[in-house]
Amino acid sequence: MKEILNRILNHEELTREETKNILIGITQSAYPDEQITALLTGLQMRGITVDELLGFRDGILETGVPVPLDCDRYIDVVGTGGDRKNTFNISTTACFVIAGAGYKVAKHGNYSATSISGASNVIANHGVKFTDDIALLNRCINECGIVYLHAQLFARAMKFVGPIRKSLQFPTCFNLLGPIVNPSKPQCQMLGVANLNQMRLYNNVYQKIGIDYAIVNSIDGYDEISLTDNFKVTTNNYERIFSPQDLGFETARPDELVAGATEEEAVRIFDNVLANTALPAQKNIVLANAAFGIQVLERGNKDITECIETARESIDSGRALQTFRKFVELNS
Incomplete structure (x- = not known):
């Protein structure tokens, strides 16, 4: 996470896979709240990219409860x-x-x-x-x-970031x-x-x-x-x-x-x-x-x-x- 934060401070972009893994790490309590706070603040100040947003989406769906519906188009x-x-x-x-x-x-x-x-x-x-x-x-x-x-x-995953x-x-x-x-x-x-x-x-x-x-x-x-x-x-x-x-x-x-x-x-x-x-x-x-x-x-x-x-x-x-x-x- 220290490396990730330094990259964000340097206005570098993260990959979709990286933000997915960060989200999964958050659900595993891998990072202290202070680092998550810094991450969210840094991304908000810099502006999130499409791939970064999609990575967080991938992580939420992977760690969540899937809902397979017996329906082709809705x-x-x-x-x-x-x-x-x-x-x-x-x-x-x-x-x-x-x-x-x-x-x-x-x-x-x-x-x-x-x-x-x-x-x-x-x-x-x-x-x-x-x-x-x-x-x-x-x-x-x-x-x-x-x-x-x-x-x-x-x-x-949302409950892990709710208080922050x-x-x-x-x-x-x-x-x-x-x-x-x-x-x-x-x-x-x-x-x-x-x-x-x-x-x-x-x-x-x-x-x-x-x-x-x-x-x-x-x-x-x-x-x-x-x-x-x-x-x-x-x-x-x-x-x-x-x-x-x-x-x-x-x-x-x-x-x-x-x-x-x-x-x-x-x-x-x-x-x-x-x-x-x-x-x-x-x-x-x-x-x-x-x-x-x-x-x-x-x-x-x-x-x-x-x-x-x-x-x-x-x-x-x-x-x-x-x-x-x-x-x-x-x-x-």
Whole structure:
């Protein structure tokens, strides 16, 4: 580790294999906390490379609990978090809309770190019990089209760096790992990022992993399609800036996206969208995010307006809500 730290101080880059081995060493308590703190601080100051990030990902997946799903093609929809916007659970809601439209979803999530309600918060508030039972997880994705993977049950390495990350009180490279360590290794992913630097980083990461993807960023700083302003989308097939009007939507107001002051308020919005009783802006935002996820699943072969109508039908027909009710039934 002394040699590694000296190389980082000299602005040298580590290989993918080196960062993988460092991560494995951390799980074996091979380094004192002071050295791990120095490592994370040095990487944050210098900026992490694509291969370094992929090495940490390899280590987390290798030391974690794998989730082999009996399903050929499914998607995860997730945001990096950290945009400080306290939006309602847009990605999680979109996942149930996608599943309601007949596609398969393996949603990876956790409790909130920076907002009122994370994916695990809103799921747990409905009485769902998180599980790492592979048979039950497979039954869930086969019977209702969606499975939820609570990160803490699978990424065992994260507990070794948790206290250090908390004491540092600034973001580290581990904040970037959440979206790319889904233990089921989905073939498709839609990712919301808070800035264009992250978009470039993940674009290179996904190209090396070799999956179908869409990365989205709202120009006004949301890590999802907020419809409050123009937004950029980068996929395997294209890179484009859209306006809300390009999708047939009106521009939303920031206050229409807010989760509220309590978990209960966030849960109410989630429920209202699936029940088709939400504010028009709240429904539209979920439709937009679900549509780009559907387009990824369709390998870019469907126009986004067609994907929006597919998502709309999922809500309007009641299938999105039925999917969620079946999911709760299977996991309670």
